[in-house]
Amino acid sequence: MRLSNAILRGVSGAYILQSGLGKKDLPLEAYEGLQGMAATGIPQLKEWDAKTFGQALWLAEVGVGGLLLTPFVSKRLAGLALTAFSAGMLTMYFNNNEMTQDDGIRPTQEGTPLSKDVWLAAIGLALVVQSKG
Known part of the structure; x- marks a missing residue:
């Protein structure tokens, strides 16, 4: 494995x-909050049980x-997994x-913590592209 990889x-993995691991033992209320946020991007997640969602989330992140x-x-494989995760x-x-300014791209103050996931998407894509060379 090259040093750059x-x-x-x-x-990104760490x-x-x-x-x-930080989400493993959260209280139900915390899982409900995370689920509500996730449902803004993937509305079908509202239908899940909050505990099931929380367990799936932390297991997916650890995976x-x-x-x-x-x-x-x-x-x-690592790049595809990271790209899919960050796309979600x-x-x-x-x-x-509330996350983006009027242009729908630049982050608001509330959106800045999530906008960093664009870096994870870039890392995932870089790993995929490097795997072809």
């Missing part, structure tokens, strides 16, 4: 893994983080009017 995978941190997982996160950003 190790850096891309290590930083960040997502830590985020997932994506683990894929990125595991050296024998291909760049392509960005749906909340772009589908919530």
Whole structure:
């Protein structure tokens, strides 16, 4: 594995893994809040049980983080997983009017924490593109 790939995978993988582990034992009210936010991007998530949603969320984050941190997982698979994960996160950003300014792209103060997921999407895409070369 090239150093550039190790850096891309290590930083993003550790960040997502830590985020997932931090959600493992949240109270039901916290899962309900996360679910409400996620439903702004993917409305079908409203139909899920909040506890089931919370468990699926933290397991998905730990899974994506683990894929990125595991050296024998291909760049392509790790990149596709990260791209899909960040695309899901960005749906909340772009589908919530409070997150973007009037142009629908630049973040508001509330949108800045979610807008950072564009960096994760770029890292995922870079890993996919590098896997073809």
